[in-house]
Amino acid sequence: MVSTRRRLDADEPTTRSGSWEFGGSDAVVLYVHGLGADAESARDQAYAARLGLAAASDSAGGDDAAASVPPVIGYSWSSNDDWGPAKRTADANAAPLADWLTAWADEDGRPVHLFAHSLGARVTGAALRELADRGRTDALASVSLFGGAIPHDSVGTDGAYGAAIGALDAPLYNFHSRNDRVLGWVYRASDRTRAVGHGGLSGAATAPDGYADIDVSDLVADHYSYLEPDAGCLPRAIGRIGFE
Numbered sequence: 542m543v544s545t546r547r548r549l550d551a552d553e554p555t556t557r558s559g560s561w562e563f564g565g566s567d568a569v570v571l572y573v574h575g576l577g578a579d580a581e582s583a584r585d586q587a588y589a590a591r592l593g594l595a596a597a598s599d600s601a602g603g604d605d606a607a608a609s610v611p612p613v614i615g616y617s618w619s620s621n622d623d624w625g626p627a628k629r630t631a632d633a634n635a636a637p638l639a640d641w642l643t644a645w646a647d648e649d650g651r652p653v654h655l656f657a658h659s660l661g662a663r664v665t666g667a668a669l670r671e672l673a674d675r676g677r678t679d680a681l682a683s684v685s686l687f688g689g690a691i692p693h694d695s696v697g698t699d700g701a702y703g704a705a706i707g708a709l710d711a712p713l714y715n716f717h718s719r720n721d722r723v724l725g726w727v728y729r730a731s732d733r734t735r736a737v738g739h740g741g742l743s744g745a746a747t748a749p750d751g752y753a754d755i756d757v758s759d760l761v762a763d764h765y766s767y768l769e770p771d772a773g774c775l776p777r778a779i780g781r782i783g784f785e
Contacts, residue, residue: 575659587615662689697746707749
């Protein structure tokens with residue numbers, strides 16, 4: 542786990558825990574959770590994502606399927622708060638997440654595939670802008686948003702994150718589901734706009750280079766199922782990402 546909980550004002554806001562012996566893995570997944578997760582829940586969600594990846598790889602078949610599953614690092618941030626403060630905290634994680642990604646790229650070098658669920662998409666979008674400002678658009682191998690709780694026009698070329706997405710030296714996949722009632726009803730009522738994780742990019746917006754909408758309504762039944770083993774869209778996700 543990497544955590545910024547109660548550390549955003551520290552000189553080094555990220556701290557890490559757990560075993561980091563990744564053996565011969567060729568890549569890693571960094572999982573950024575959404576709203577309402579305390580430290581224990583953040584760890585559990587990252588573990589569930591690891592189980593989901595393993596199950597998806599097994600279903601894909603192949604003798605080396607299990608070996609091809611990358612380890613998952615959880616990015617834990619203080620999202621267990623009300624909606625408004627949690628969004629501000631998400632934005633405040635831009636620099637710490639960018640710091641960690643650039644340090645990893647410089648010191649380790651293995652590709653990082655970032656998975657962001659729900660409000661984790663806001664953390665991710667803010668970090669992508671920070672990376673673009675630093676000229677470090679090479680720090681990620683891919684970005685995947687699952688049920689992203691950000692406005693559907695924010696990822697367009699004229700949106701808040703569009704320029705950073707277009708500058709990224711990697712693809713960004715937006716996995717969205719019309720069955721996601723949290724985004725379709727609660728998010729829309731609170732932020733008075735549609736979420737990119739419910740119906741994809743706004744029809745009035747232009748997609749930046751490297752951006753792809755992937756409708757997983759046939760696989761995802763609700764807001765919390767995207768990464769679940771045997772119940773979410775990870776088989777389709779790894780088919781796109783490839784982890785190479």
